Amino acid sequence: MRYLYIALTEIKSKLTYRFDLGVEFFSKLIELTMTLAVWNAVFSSGITIRDYDKKSMIAYLVISSVLSFLYTFEPCFRLGKLIHSGRLSVQLIRPINLWKSGLAEQTGRKAIYFIILFIPFVIFAKLHNYFVLSIILFIVNFVMFYSLMAFISTVAFWLENTWPLRPVFSAVYSLLGGILFPLDILPEPVYRILVYNPFALVGHVTAKTLTGSNENIALYILISVFYTLIFYFLYKIFFKAGLKKYEGVGL
Amino acid sequence: MKKCIKLLNMFFKQSTEELLIYRSTAVITLIFSFMFFAVEIIFGFIVYSYSSELAGLNFNQYMNLIFTATLITNIYQFFFTVGHENLSDYIVEGELDYILIRPVNSYFYYAFNRQDIPSLINILVTTLALIYNNRLNTDINFSxxxxxxxxxxxxxxxxxxVNQIVVCVAFWKEKVNKLLGMPEYFYDASSRPLGVYPGFIRFILSYIIPFGIITNDSSLILTERFPLVHLIYIILWNIIITIISVIIWKKGLKHYASAN
Structure with missing residues (x-):
């Protein structure tokens, strides 16, 4: 119940700063326009790239771009902010689990996007008879991505500033997640390696699932669960080690 | 003038000292810049493996565009990015007072207040990439x-x-984090050939926020002729917007209040 309140507080905060929300939508729109314009120019000569014609490429890019609203890097910097400000000490004496409260915060932060994206998501998923599996993949991926970010956030115990990491993730996500282009237009051996990376699972794999061109959903769910467990245990280990290094003054 | 040079020298020294304190941050910043660079190059290779031309640009011209856009970002980053990152926080947290009581021009003091030293390495790498990409270009001469x-x-x-005007919004609005990233999105969009965009976007990126001209036309100097009209337009735009940004800065300072 207490985690529900945390999520609700985040929703309220998001709704309070509506201007910020609007700017976020607008920035994504610019990003999407840029990618679509480039690929539109490539397809203008009427070529097809592997299995993609102009229409399917646009559908893929729009879905992967919309998905990137949900998979953002805020949880990666949460711990760093707490350590830097010394507020971690306060959090530690509270009867809450830091990992769970972070997940609740992230869920609350993304709740508005979930609501907005739910209807198109259901339409796409229903079109291809993968409704239940798609929903499960979607939820598991959300937790997996959060676990990855939470695990990486523990570097804050050893680094003074973690903000330079944000653009690193953006670059990695754009490339390995298949936001700039579908990963399956890459040479087959490269694609086989890249498709199982966590960024591809939340970007490329989910977009392919929603466009109905993915039949191994169950396998991807299993891989995602596996990653979630690995990242969770790594988070636990590194958080424990980091706490030994942490010094908080005052409460 | 002597005072300005002394101040710039002092800022550079302070920036170097900060770099030595935050070594790990500097290394990460450097890595991220290289990663962006790598992503752009990989994207270029993939696009051009399916098409020999993109909006009239061949692969070499496209790479010139990417390297030129990166070079401009790196130089901006070296001189101004740290100052801009701190400025909105200082405005919101009321820490601007320490600058305002100094006998210097606050606008320029903040503009050149810190240098991002690791960007010098990025500038060097991008310049080398540009030289390599144009090694066979016989059109390049001294002029x-x-x-x-x-x-x-x-x-x-x-x-x-553009960044300065956006940062100044912090004088009037409290939470502007997302807004501060907007120029970057426009700039990224402008680091693609302008010809790929529909007319109205091309117009915005050429004349309203002229990032499209500065990236596309600057890179075309190396292989084609630069339209002189655009150069004159950019000079005029810079003069007018400099005046406007100083006015906004002064109005913002009047609006600014702190309880120190």
Missing amino acids: VIVFYIICILLSVWTLFL
Whole structure:
């Protein structure tokens, strides 16, 4: 119940700063326009790239771009902010689990996007008879991505500033997640390696699932669960080690 | 003038000292810049493996565009990015007072307040990439290089002005984090050939927020002729927007209040 309140507080905060929300939508729109314009120019000569014609490429890019609203890097910097400000000490004496409260915060932060994206998501998923599996993949991926970010956030115990990491993730996500282009237009051996990376699972794999061109959903769910467990245990280990290094003054 | 040089010298020394304190941050910043660079190059290779031309640009011209856009960003980053990152926080947290009581021009003091030293390495790498990409280009001579450098410096100032105006919104609005990232999105969009965009986007990126001109036309100097009309337009745009940004800064300072 207490985690529900945390999520609700985040929703309220998001709704309070509506201007910020609007700017976020607008920035994504610019990003999407840029990618679509480039690929539109490539397809203008009427070529097809592997299995993609102009229409399917646009559908893929729009879905992967919309998905990137949900998979953002805020949880990666949460711990760093707490350590830097010394507020971690306060959090530690509270009867809450830091990992769970972070997940609740992230869920609350993304709740508005979930609501907005739910209807198109259901339409796409229903079109291809993968409704239940798609929903499960979607939820598991959300937790997996959060676990990855939470695990990486523990570097804050050893680094003074973690903000330079944000653009690193953006670059990695754009490339390995298949936001700039579908990963399956890459040479087959490269694609086989890249498709199982966590960024591809939340970007490329989910977009392919929603466009109905993915039949191994169950396998991807299993891989995602596996990653979630690995990242969770790594988070636990590194958080424990980091706490030994942490010094908080005052409460 | 002597005072300005002394101040710039002092800022550079302070920036170097900060770099030595935050070594790990500097290394990460450097890595991220290289990663962006790598992503752009990989994207270029993939696009051009399916098409020999993109909106009239061949692969070499496209790479010139990417390297030029990166070079402009790196120079902007070296001179202004740290100052801009701190400024909105200082405005919101009321820490601007320490600057306002000093006998210096607050606008320029903040503009040049810190240098991002690791960006110097990025500038060097991008320049080397540009030289490599144009190693067979026989059109490049001394006047082209001078013209190119002038355009790059003008472009850096254009990028600074847009960011400066956006940062000043913090004088009136409290939470502007997302807004501060907007110029970057526009700039990224402008680091693609302008010809890929529909007319109205091309117009916005050419004349309203002229990032499209500064990246596309600057890079074309190396392989084609730069439209002189655009250069004159950018000079005029920079002069007018500099005046406007100073006015906004002064109005913002009047609006600013702190309880220190």
